[in-house]
Amino acid sequence: MTELPRGGKPMQNHVKTPSVRYTNGRIYSAADPRATAMLVRGSSIAWLGDTADAPAADRTVDLAGALITPAFVDAHLHATDTGLAFDSLDLSGVRSAGELLDAVAAFAADRPAGAVVHGHGWDESTWAEQTPPAAAELERAAGGRRVYLTQASVHSALVSSSLLPAAAGVEGYDESGWVREQAHHAVRAVALGSLTAGQRTAAQATALSRAAELGIAAVHECGGPGTSSEADFASVLALSGRGLPKVYGYWGELGGADKARELGAHGAGGDLYADGAFGSRTASVRHAYADGDHGCGEAFLTADQVAEHLLDCVRVGFQGGFHAIGDAAIGTVLEGFALAAKQVGVDRLREGHHRIEHVELIDKAMIARMVEFGAIASVQPIFDALWGGPDRMYAQRLGVERAMATNPIGAMHATGVTLAFGSDSPVTPLDPWATVVAAAAPRNPVYRMSVRSAFAASTRGGWRAAGITDRVGVLAPGHSATFAVWETPGGVQDGLPALLPDIEGVTPARPVCRRTVLHGETIFEE
Structure with a gap:
């Protein structure tokens, strides 16, 4: 050319x-x-x-x-974490606790004594012995440096002994060093807080530059308390369009529509957590997890809270949204939509183009309710490619029958749900064509959709999910x-x-x- x-x-x-x-x-x-x-x-x-x-x-x-x-639009991304992942320790290939410790030791050797060792991508479901190393072992491997290693789902992390006290007394704390949800958010704040403003901006610019190299012209940055900081959010929004992809920011804080607008966000949603993730056994499910005594996960919102948040967004004239992965969490969110509709009417609620992120374990009745309320499904087909099917992580967590029912993206499309595809990077890599393939050839063939439809959800769907429907995509x-x-x-x-x-x-x-x-x-x- x-x-x-x-x-x-x-x-x-x-x-x-x-x-x-x-x-x-x-x-x-x-x-x-x-x-x-x-x-x-x-x-x-x-x-x-x-x-x-x-x-x-x-x-x-x-x-x-x-x-x-x-051009592609990535409808769910975390720019700072994505940029850090390019330069931090990649643990996606380790297959045992010993391999993980060896990788930490080799990586930490070149880091300053006071640095935090950042790593991402370990997935114990791929290990023969699925017990990760303890906090003290990480501390020794890193030569006394603080260690923060996010699990593939980014809803839990392994941390070293010197970082673990930041989560003491917080829900999700575990003395082993494998922390979840709120305890994870506490150590995450310390780990990311170790970055200077310049390092943070550089990581964000790296992520956006890489997106542009892959044909992605716009991204939806999902921030909020526990996910990122207000300073982090403002930093990535400031890079938007400056020779880089356009950034549409979503701030996920309950009742935070006014704050989201003040921060320059495009919507009050994204990672407003109704639950956690399957990988960390914190997604809220109707029936208990299949692998051990883990109950039904974690539910962080009630239907009344969902309704109040939506009504707050309607008042401000702002798009709202929620993170919901398990069927119990999705059901709660949709019940909240129903409660809000009783207050303002279905038509007015539909006008907001509100979103649900991930939407993984959903049945036909819930899909019909999404259509009724005009809720957009911001989904990640690569989740199914990596963890779906009869013999991967979802089958371990949920059993084969429920695993094969996850991510019914083709069924949502056929029923009339507006779809937008993203990566949730760094949970899955930036790879938009792989996203198209994953949707067109899912592990459960019942949920197939055409390549053209999957491409539309990866391009025009991202603009529509941001409420931009005029002459783009x-x-x-x-x-x-x-x-x-x-x-x-x-x-x-x-x-x-x-x-x-x-x-x-x-x-x-x-x-x-x-x-x-x-x-x-x-x-x-x-």
Whole structure:
């Protein structure tokens, strides 16, 4: 793909909107499915058509056969944690407590004595012996440095002896060093508080830059008490669009609609926790966990509290939302929607485009209620790819029958629930095409959806989940010039990169992003 300057200079004293024409490619557009060229003027698409008919422009980009699609939107992300994960200790590959301790020792050796050793991604469900190391063992391995290691779900962590006192007396504390929920939030505040403002901003910029490199033009940052700080939230919002993806911030604090607005948030939701996560056995479920004496998880909200928060959002004119993973938590949230609807009416509640994040263990009746209340499902198909099916972590936690019922994303789509796809990074990696594949080929084939529908949920769905429905998320004249350019070594099928295995079981090579454009501004170019 080469860029060719166009001769000539603009007239003096005449302000001309810069224009770029993209030629000799393929354009994924319902407005002109056979288009091979596109003209961008300023922040908008001005024209689509055949390369031979392309209007003149200030610059020409020869696509050399590359594909242009709408850019991705990641509808659930944690920028600071994502950026830190690129430079911290990756524990996703360890398969025993001993391997984890060895990894900590090797990583900590290069860190200053007063540093906090940050690590992420251990998953004891993949270990033969599923007992993680104790706090004292972590302390010794790190040479006395403080250690903070988030489990794959990021709803619990292993911490060393010197960090553990920060959680003493807090719900979720365990002297072993494996802390959950509120105790985890307490040690998390200390671990992230060890970062300077510059380190924090650098981590956020790393995350957003990496997103742009993957064809992601916008992200939904999910913050709130226990998840991040107000300073952290303000920092990432300040980076929005500054040569980086657009950031829509969601502040998850009960009754915090006014505060969310003051912080510059786009909505009062995201990680407003109705429950925890399956990996930490803290998702609130109707029937007890299958692996040991762990009860039914943790319920953090009542239906009355959910209703009060929604009514607060209606009063302020703000989008609200909740984190709900288990069926008991989702049921509570939807009962809260029903209570709020009795106060303001279903139609007014629907106007708020309120969201539920994750929505993993949900039945047909609850799906119907989501449609009734116009609730948007902000979901992560990669959860199913990593932990779903009959023989992975969800099956350990819930039993095979319930595991196979998790993440019925295709059923929600077929029933009319508005979907937005995200990664919940660093819980799962930034990888939008893998997200599309996970939704189109789930572990339970009953929940399949088309690649085109999954792609729409990964692109236009993210804008719609933020309440932005006008002229963005599709490529058409008069719409926003927000798109990504892809090399497609695996070929193109039905207008999009070929992603699924062919009849011989051969998986096509994944697309490679060459350029990402946000409202006409290039935010990544290879």
